[in-house]
Amino acid sequence: MNSAVNSLPLKGLRVLDLVEGSLGSIGRTLAEWGATVVRIEPRSGAADRLAEPRIADISLSFTVANLGKDSVALDLNQPADKAEFELLASTADILIEDFGVRRDRFRPFDIEAMRRTNPALVVLSLSGFGATTSFTEWQATDPVLHAMSGELSRSGLPGREPLLPPGELGLQCAASQGLLAVLAARYSSLVQGRGDWLDLSLLDGAAAALDPGYGSSGSAAQGVPASKLPRGRPEARFQYPIIACADGYVRICMLAPRQWRAMFDWLGRPEEFADPAFNTLRARYKSKTLIPRIAALFAGKSSAELQAEAQKRGVPLSPVLSLDQALSASQFTSRAALVEVELVSSVTVTVPNGIIEFDGKRAGLAGPPPTAGSGQDIIARGWPARTTHSAGDSGLAGKLPLAGLRVLDLGVIVVGAETGRLLADLGADVIKIENASFPDGSRQTRGEPISVSFAVGHRNQRSLGLNLRSDEGKALFHDLAAKADVILSNFKPGTLESLGLAPKALLARNPKLIIVDSSAFGPTGPESRRMGFGPLVRAAAGLSLQWRYPDDPTSFSDALTVYPDHVCGRIGAAGVLALLLRRLETGRGGTISIAQAEVMLGHMATEIACISARERGHTVEKFSQPDAPWGVFPCAGEDEWCVITVRDNMDWQALCRVIGRNDLAKNQALFGRHGRLAEIDFINAGLKEWLADRTADDAALALQTEGVPAAPMLRVADLPQHPYYREREFLRQVSHPKIDEFFYAENLVVNAERLSLPHQNPAPMQGEHSIIIAQELFGFDNAKIEKLLADGVLEAYSEDVGHASP
Template identity: 50%
Template sequence: MTERPLNGVRVLDAVSGPMAAIARHFAELGADVVRVEPTGGGEDRREGLMAGGVSLDFVAANLGKRTAPVEQLAALAVETDILIAPLGSTDVVALRAANPALVVLSVSDFGDTDGYRDWVGSGPVYHALSGELSRSGIPGREPLPPPGYLALTCAAVQAAYVALLAYYNALKTGHGDHLDFSTLDGASQALDPGYGIAGSATAGVPASQLPRGRAEARHQYPIIPCKDGFVRLCVLAARQWRGMFEWMGRPEAFADPSYDLLQTRFASPTLIPAITRFFADKTRYELEEAGQRFGVPTAAVLDLDEALQSEQMIARKAFVPVEIAAGVLAPLPDGVLEIDGVRMGIDGPAPEVPSGPIAWAPRSKPARPEAGGDRPLSGLRVLDFGVIVVGAEGGRLLADQGADVIKVENAAFPDGSRQNRTGGLISPTFATGHRNKRSLALNVRDPEGKALLLKLIETTDVLLSNFKGGTLESLGLDYASLKAVNPRIIVTDSSAFGPTGPWSKRLGYGPLVRASAGLTMQWRYPGEPDSFSDAITVYPDHVAGRIGVIGVLALMIRRLQTGKGGSVSVSQAEVMLSHMAPRIAADALERSGHVVTEDPAQSAVYPCHGDDEWCVVTIRDQADMQAVATVTGGVPLAEWLAGQAPREAAAVLQTAGVPAGAMLRVSELPGFDYYEARHYFREVTHPHMKRAFKVETTPIVSERLPDPPERPAPLMGEHSAKILREDLRLSDAEIERLIAANVLEQFKMPEETAA
């Protein structure tokens, strides 16, 4: 088995509950993770989904860790690399004085934020305050909370990313950091950020411009009934529509060339009904197979059990049985990253309660990264082949931290996220997702273009991609080929279903992955089988991008010791299924005859005073019920909230210790005082956009991580000549010849725009 890249890294974990999953990500990558807790164990061992006296939530969040008594925290912290602890629970100043290179991640629901330090969160409350809830549901209906644990699991990934970034910076500078991590921030950034890059179906229209109620988006990735259930389609590019047209037998009603345009198809009142009639007598399997044959991305809408029993998940061995109690086995995800082709999976069971003091294992620390620049990743070169959301996000995260990220593209195969119906040369969503990058428009299928790329590879640190399986190999850009050119290179691929298995070469988009992984089937109003409500959501793209970057950072740390690079693979479907781990384990145990006790916490969305105004309230226990009764004076909560403004009502409930949050629209986020207090957004401009727009600032409130720079996202080929001239020392004459031969493209301003 390949050596896990974080072998030798020490992580001390003092948090409990869902955020314990932060350190589990490090354990899977080989770090020595020690959980400190009181004698008898933490309360989270007895909370959440329970089976056989065991908390399934606890098990899923703590696999692969060791335990020590909480009294040992200070002694262990002296030789720790990363400490993850609840905000205010430790003397951070004293700990860092004893260990100046220590990275402390202080975790809380709402951060060390004036007016919000004492607020209490829950998954549905985070959905409300992040803008996610306002986009979930059917137009004209009440907002529908997303199913499961999405806000919390995505937040844990964001925390792992920033902690590992700060650790790499500490290796580089010799100085640790104190990170103020808010779970709301993490959920807002990593699930479906309202001011992040959006899917290609939006054609660049930002979420801040959505209508007041739930937006109608079901036509973008339509779900069509068929003989034995439902399938979901993704017909965005013109070539995909032409495949759909051929598949339907070239119907005359849709033969007009204008149907090549997305807006024509979306506006058609007859197209979806025609497809529905065409699909009515066909099974999901038949439609999936035909969709692949005609080049039309198609996915069966599966329930969770069907997803787990699919040929792909079985072939990939994505879940493995884990003994959670004596003789009791439950399926749990075997990691979400592959390094050098080997799954970084479960490396031990959930820990027993501490039995006495422990010691750190001996280790040799990594060498110090080369200094240079004022940002953690200054000096790194990244070639970014990523497209649409997950592709954009990985490169953007690296570029924001100082890496020189070169977006490699060309007009023959344009990035779908460049689609733009906002006017101008570039859209706000593209400008957000590709800020701080340069663009090289190069035909890598041409022998000369390929040769130029390989010259760049010689001095490249990371290559990013998110094509379907086999694409990098067909281009000769897979890790096995590139390490012969540059043994230090790190190559990443993020695909819908992973690089192996019978579905590895399927075309995949987030909505299709959600359908195949059983999430779309759960995202419905209770008792309404066809009320699918995830159409406008962009998930798991942003979180999968962060998981890929965690893999890159881990390999960069390993490279400091070995001098060699490696490969990172991410399956977006497996990321999604891992986020449902406790539910999957509970369902399997129930089927095998075990009694499962549900989490007693109950959340609901209540209408408030005003037009489409809503408030989420979570009742965890009897104490919350009593607090609500005191606030409302004995009036039923629904009746009381109906006469209240949601923000004021949430504040009153939070003062009483009850988790609550007003539903915010994306356009309302920058004006919410919580985000203002944390300097979460800033306004920027782009030279080819008429209006300023909002972007997120730093990924974490930190002492040492600077805000991202403000270099504008590139137009296609904007830096082609400059890169070849300065990095490869080509002459102007050579560059002009390559442009004339269609090997290279250099952006030229359209005359009407230039004027």
């Protein structure tokens, strides 16, 4: 086997990174996957090197965003330094810049001139609201992204104010959209011969990758789209209940009938719940006594006891852990999901060790954070040798980048849908392999032929009904795999092997194949076979415990989110693109493994570094609460809210001007870590008074006009008609032959010059394309197909039956 197959897939890729702040995680991930990433920063040092949280003068947020990069210090406003930068750019493959994110940063170079010099260059430009809308000058923070994406309106409990999710989930999910987009454009540049300029709005990225209101939803939603949810924050805790036990809490996630039957047995088969109707989610959700009965069973038992018993019985359950508890969990330590990094002598912290495995090896820490100018000699010696890729294929010019590639999609529910859909949107022929005996839970509806959720999550795919539990079905799958480029799955680890579809055997027959597996906790480790759904991952990785109102320890508020499913789909699709890039050189494929819990840890990297630093006795400088307005404020109207985030003194003075309190603007002592609580309360009271007779839209506009990050809380149903989303063409109205009304679907991965809009072929009915695929890919005649149907090897959609049938 070519030794390059076991190398990191982006080895030889040359990346210039001019991003400050947490969005530097895009470049960090490229470095983890093998690229040489050079961060360009001022000779005086970048501002984010001083960002909180800090240990003395070491910024932990800078650390986690820049691990494994080199640093070149240049003053791009000086002609000599600018010339050095342009020389580097002339031989770079990718340039990432964020001059559109902050109001006080201005791009000091000409991108179009660079692209004329280097036509293959891919440029990723990050901004809060895109480069071409009336919102271009608006400022984005993580809370602003939550408010305008529709996520905030679904976070919190009925009758209470909306609750900002913890951490920087919006920004980190937007970063994953950027990672996918830049690798898609890089692959396109190699197979089509030209680079691209990508315009990524952070709001687009957050709205698409965190929990899209018009994307695929979990099976617990029963096909009801987020746009149809009741106004306010609907009660959803019954879907994934969190129940007290002797040493904390556990969460259960019963979706399939077999999981309910296992719980019914555990309860002692009480007559009260013996009605077969309890096999349905609707009956269980409506019951007023079921969760109290389970709570009585769990009372007095430890979370470890309950987890062991649940695993034995087949009931999906997880302890609800704090983040520091999660960091010491055996599953993460056994998989080296966390690693120590030395910042300076005697100062070591723990950080997440990558988010993906290639060929069974972790693509983790690529190196320590760079000291300023540590890579300065790259100017003299030049870039490392570039990996040689195949020349552009003019026959693909103007087509979607993955045109001509075939994907076999075994994935289910949201992660499975999202990974396959993203590859299909990029032009691949994605064939969803299904079986009527084990239907995809996301097909579940309230009696309709197909749900809107399934329709938007599986566009541009074909469906093949194939019985993989039959010997002939397995043989047909092996034949398909021999002609395929990619196989996707997100089963419990070991499932492919138990079906006789072991990746090793598939790769032996087709060495060009790329095989992706995505699971809750990864393919190895003591809890790898544990049942995992997104709500259980959030509980086990320490996120659910953070997602509560500060004054109510039982107010768990993450039940309506589908995170991290959509973002893991993007990581999987980006991983496929990385291996496709390597395959251009080596001619061989490989494997990808994604642990959803580890992706989530990666999004909490700064907080993990803080926890480990404190455990080692270091003092961490961090505002536990900003000493200026930062949060969700009520506005005129019923349940109307505006997010306001004051970042610094410039924002503070602007806020005071807008609300007519110039007397406070000059008192900078009120902003910063020495502000007094009584004064902060006074400021917030004045702000609330100003907001009381203003709509959220009017308040946000007034504040953003002066540069203060603010946003109205939008509901999912608001998005299609909102000026930003209309100008950005983020959504398109589509139809499906089995759905009576028009509905909305996401339109694109990123705004670009060359990446085309995806097709909008309707999602398939189960087994809809079985016959044509049997003719096209196997060359079977009608007699052979009829026999396979009769034997139950193939299943085909029947209008009369309404689903796939032999």
